[in-house]
Amino acid sequence: MKKHNFSAGPCILPQEVIIKASEAVLDFNGLGLSLIEISHRSKDFVAVMDKARSLALELLGLEGKGYQALFLQGGASMEFLMVAYNLLEKKAGYLNTGTWADKALKEAKLFGEVIEVGSSKDENFSYIPKGYTIPSDLDYLHLTSNNTIFGTQIKKFPKTEATLVCDMSSDIFSRQMDFSQFDLIYAGAQKNMGPAGTTLVVVKEEILGRVSRKIPSMLDYKVHIEKESMFNTPAVFPVYVSMLTLEWLQKLGGIAAIEEINEKKAQLLYSEIDLNPLFNGFAHKEDRSNMNATFTLAEEKLKDVFEEMCKEAGISGINGHRSVGGYRASMYNALPLESVGTLVDVMSELERKA
Ligand code: PLP
Known part of the structure; x- marks a missing residue:
């Protein structure tokens, strides 16, 4: 019987992507070796990483605009802390629109002052707060574009001079918008891109290097940019499948x-x-x-x-x-x-x- 998968996660992928991914596990590029066995430094895999990174920027309309795309590990939850580690010097603002926004906010509190610019907790996060004030002295403002658990989505993003960070884990690549209004976008691959295990981070390079603290290499966006998303062994299978899904999306229009x-x-x-x-x-x-x-x-x-x-x-x-x-x-x-x-x-x- 045909199945209809309405699950919130980890992911749902096009059938043709699943077929190609399974074939690559058996024999990648006709090498007689599995995708998950070949060296991540081999030219075959480096080409996959490069393609996945460039397709992500291309589809978001961010090519040549000072952004870098990275495929990191640790899930979107790791970005809750990496964002703050790399960007929070004194004060950050968070729009609390649900469980994930709240978790991101809690992590940021470990690194500096955090203010909740707005919250919809009073009505169990059934709406997106509007008309909130954004202080002028924020290191960044953090938003969650789609609230997976509560089923709300930001339709209109605030116009602000503040550095804008957005968790797009559950709606990345699903709707058109001017992505250049954001300085940092992150999204767990699962849901719209690939299997769990990698997280897409798209960051405008000019916002990095402004904090005074020392950042451990694995948590430093600059290190990952310098190493072209290969600082450590990348999640080869999730990155490959993400690349296939992005190719599918490009072909679709x-x-x-x-x-x-x-x-x-x-x-x-x-x-x-x-x-x-x-x-x-x-x-x-x-x-x-x-x-x-x-x-x-x-x-x-x-x-x-x-x-x-x-x-x-x-x-x-x-x-x-x-x-x-x-x-x-x-x-x-x-x-x-x-x-x-x-x-x-x-x-x-x-x-x-x-
Ligand atoms: N942010 C949003 C909007 C999510 O929906 C999820 C998970 O569903 C997360 C963050 C956490 O992602 P991860 O499990 O990759 O850490």
């Missing part, structure tokens, strides 16, 4: 093309949530995420029937996170529109049956 599909998927699901009296959306409408839709059932007694119907339709991974409850349908780049259609059919069938 880049971010503009995937954004159109993502809009269709989100509209289809949210209009069912709004029209069907059995479901309630969790996030405020204007802040709804196109990647993770969070919703609850109006009548708890229908839970078992709904879940059984989902199972029968091949729908998997829609259980909500414990902080929100209910359901979360994640619609990452590689999820076909057809899968959302299947979920919507089940939801309307439930209404007919109830």
